[in-house]
Amino acid sequence: MSATKLQECRQHFSAQLDGVVDFWLRHSHDAEYGGFFTCIGRDGTVYDDLKYVWLQGRQVWMYCRLYRTLERFHRPEILEAAKAGGAFLRKFARMSSSSSPWKCAFCLTRDGKAVKVQRSIFSECFYIMAMDELSRVIADQDMQLEAEQMMEQLIYWVQVDPSGLGRPRLPGDVATNSMAVPMMLLCLVQQLTEGRDHEAAQKYRELGSWCVGQILQHVQRAGTAILENVSESGAELPGSAGRLQNPGHALEAGWFLLHFSAETGDKEIQKTAIEKFIELPLEYGWDREHGGLFYFLDVDGHCPTQLEWNMKLWWPHCEALIALLMAYSQTKRPELLQSFLQVYDYSFSHFPDEKNGEWFGYLSREGSTVLDFKGGPFKGFFHVPRCLLMCERLLDDLLQMHNE
Amino acid sequence: MSATKLQECRQHFSAQLDGVVDFWLRHSHDAEYGGFFTCIGRDGTVYDDLKYVWLQGRQVWMYCRLYRTLERFHRPEILEAAKAGGAFLRKFARMSSSSSPWKCAFCLTRDGKAVKVQRSIFSECFYIMAMDELSRVIADQDMQLEAEQMMEQLIYWVQVDPSGLGRPRLPGDVATNSMAVPMMLLCLVQQLTEGRDHEAAQKYRELGSWCVGQILQHVQRAGTAILENVSESGAELPGSAGRLQNPGHALEAGWFLLHFSAETGDKEIQKTAIEKFIELPLEYGWDREHGGLFYFLDVDGHCPTQLEWNMKLWWPHCEALIALLMAYSQTKRPELLQSFLQVYDYSFSHFPDEKNGEWFGYLSREGSTVLDFKGGPFKGFFHVPRCLLMCERLLDDLLQMHNE
Structure with missing residues (x-):
């Protein structure tokens, strides 16, 4: 991969970020x-x-x-x-x-x-x-x-x-480890401990290790699948909820784990993050026919019960871009950069609204815009700018190393 | 419209009903x-x-x-x-x-x-x-x-x-008249009073009139739109919730009202049911490009926030078939039969699964099957057989009159 291509990506992320910030400042x-x-x-x-x-x-x-x-x-x-x-x-x-x-x-x-x-x-x-x-x-x-x-x-x-x-609390409602909970807590641990060393920060670091353990429970089926909901003891759950996969969520967990491994120097976590939470969900979550990441899948190939399962949402693509670029920058494995560019090409050719600024959030399986708002109950000033900011910085670092 | 066409429809409904009942008995x-x-x-x-x-x-x-x-x-x-x-x-x-x-x-x-x-x-x-x-x-x-x-x-x-x-109860949560509530209660009133004359039945009939009043509050914008949520006093509500339209729901309310008008002999309700709850939602709810009824719309043309807004679901089509055929059988207005056949053609060419029986429930805007299950959290043995049963019976009555 040439530095020129990385430089071009970097300029693209940077210009998009300026536009997105401007959109929200204005509106x-x-x-x-x-x-x-x-x-x-x-x-x-x-x-x-x-x-x-x-x-x-x-x-x-x-x-x-x-x-x-x-x-x-x-x-x-x-x-x-x-x-x-x-x-x-x-x-x-x-x-x-x-x-x-x-x-x-x-x-x-x-x-x-x-x-x-x-x-x-x-x-x-x-x-x-x-x-x-x-x-x-x-x-x-x-x-x-x-x-x-x-x-x-x-x-x-x-x-x-x-x-x-x-x-x-209902008698038939089995206590569940839903990936969102330990992910969100790990994210907060990273937030609250950054650059801090007081007592609370130390306690949070222990919580962080617990969160990582909870996240790793979602690696199921002999390492061939990330499942969104598992039992509290880390066993597969029955039914649609137990078979549910959310590739974007797995990818997001992937870069949270990479962040954790970089802080702690835990190479085993890094390997798991890349192989299981990044490469694997990209593999099974990618739509080979129309491109883009599916929103939900069922690990056994049943139809998910979420009506929007086959739509292409902006945020899984944002998470995939961060995860793949972070994984590449930590390992320099060229296939990770290759995958990053695959997601980059899909994302930048489908989501940005060149006319009015910001990104569309909700595409059909085939890639046309189905919901055209820029902000809604679950889409705001967050996934897009976080992705653009983090990728710009990762690319800056990569380009700097390239030039050294 | 020839009796032959009606006869053909009738056979189709009847054969479908047999197949659907058989599917649920078996599985x-x-x-x-x-x-x-x-x-x-x-x-x-x-x-x-x-x-x-x-x-x-x-x-x-x-x-x-x-x-x-x-x-x-x-x-x-x-x-x-x-x-x-x-x-x-x-x-x-x-x-x-x-x-x-x-x-x-x-x-x-x-x-x-x-x-x-x-x-x-x-x-x-x-x-x-x-x-x-x-x-x-x-x-x-x-x-x-x-x-x-x-x-x-x-x-x-x-x-x-x-x-x-x-x-x-939250301070910002305005008390709302959501169409589902009076519709459902009216349906129960009709269920509980059928052929009964005891005291409770009389009380329910009064409740029925209250429900009809609540349903009629959803006719908004000088009679040009049915809105799904209005205030308790029948005023339009602000925001996406206030502008929401659900054409299938309006059509279902339409035949509930026709049922009420047939019981009470209220011709004014019959007229409102047909013009406002049946013809109007069919007009604004029909997708002129790909056919079929949209699931949700925003009366001002904003994008609904429901991710599935442009999908074609089985049940609005079931409700439309009942509503249009009932309206035709009560009035013999040929344009209602025309509309019935339009929905009939779309429904029978898109929803039934000829291979395995029963109907698919969830199509893309373009009409392809997106979720292929026959039963799920909200789809069971109900809308399809109720529609097939009611239409078969309505067609029997129409054909009998035709032959007399």
Whole structure:
């Protein structure tokens, strides 16, 4: 692979990132009530003024991460936007009506009233990510402490007693290790420990090892498949839920594990991450007929019950780009770069909206745009810019080594 | 339209009905634990042994309705299957862990343990339908009383206090009139009052009028659109939820209203049903490019946020066939028969699986099969046979008049 090709990719990621940041700066800020509009149409129009908490938290995090790590985004307007989003979250996301002071709503009205609440931990996860990252940028220790306090509650829900989440425990509902939970916690561990060495950070590192163990339980069928849901003891579960595969999720777990292995120097984890969580899901998740990654699959070839199973979503492709480029940059194995370019070609020829900016999120199996909004209940300012930022930086490092 | 064409349709519906009943008799009965398997693959294979309560109730109801109303299905094996399904439901569907003795689970393990519960009324609705219809077939007054007692609880949840359903009341969550609720209640009223004149039946008839009023609130925008969610006072709601259209649902409401108008002789309701709930949704819901009814639309042409919005599902087509044929048989307006044949041609050329029997449920916008199972979490022995049964009977009546 020539440095020219890598240089071309790098310029592409960088230009896309500028465009995407610009799109959200222009269209998503609510100057009147604070926070961010999250339902944004093809051309930037706000088609619903509901504010989804996952996306509020993610956008605060993303602005801060850009501000903190890339010189050209170290701009007052980005800092101000992050602070305004953080203030909105702190003021409105936590629900006064809940039995726990840390339970967050899933969705808010424009002026911050709770509309929906989920019986899961994810609103809280993105709240913590936002608060920790913002506290780093503005050096606010109280805010960081708040993130750690909510993290305590989260750990309690996951490891001790989930009843505070509001989901009744039913006799036929087998306790399940769903990949999203240890992945999300590992991501938070990486967030909360970065560059820190206090006592809490040490405790989180132990939690990180637990998360890795939980994630590795999803390698099933003698190492030939990543399954999305396994039993708490790591056995395969019966039925559709037990056979479910989500290739994009596996790829995302792959780069979380690579990150972990780079921090800890654990080469065994690196090998598993690449072979099982990156190469394998790319192999079975790729649509040989039309290109792109399927959203869901059934390991035995039954039809998944999710109506959207064969659609091509933006975020699995974002995760695949990060995972493959990180794997290549750690190993320099040329077939990983080859795979990266395969996903790169599909992604950049299908998702970006050259006319109005940002990426489309939801394509048909054949690759045409089925939902044309740029922001919706689950798509915001997160997967695309995180991918563009991380790939730009990985490519910068690769190109620098190339030139040395 | 020639009688020959109607005769041909009638034979087609009848033959399809035989095949569909045969499919479920062969593949869905659980001889070991009772009840019905509901997750059934293309060729009849059970791909998951979870038992969805909506579908248990619907299958009991459907078997009884066939047994009770069509001579050729008045067979012991159908009665026995209905009774076995009813016994399973009575034994396992109601959740001992709930604050109300009437709250039903959404999904059970094969041996009847609750796996999931919804914070809505629909499991209970299909339980009531099953019990009432079964009580008619086996002349069991206790069972009928049980259905009426559960109905009392349902009315309380809908009209007085929904907190027993387990959904927290949130400050930003505006009380909504969702079309599904009055439709479902109207359907139950029609079920519980058929051929009955006791006191409860009289009370239900009043509830029926209330339901009709609630359904009519969904006619919006000066009569140019049926909207799926409106405020409790019948005003349009903001955002995507307020603009949502579900053409199949509107068409189903249409024939519920036609049924009501036939019972009450209310010609104004008949006119509204046909113009607003049948012709209008068929007009805006039909895909002019590829044929078939869209699943969801946004009245202002924004993109719906449901990933499956442009898919062609079996059940809206079933509802359209019933609604159009019923409207034609009540009015003899030839354009209604024309529309019926348009939906008939699309449905019979796309949904039936000639090889393995039953209908596919989930097609892409372009009309190819995307999910190939015959039974899944929301598709069972219900919409297809109900449509085939009702259309066969409507066509019989039409042909008889033709010959007189």
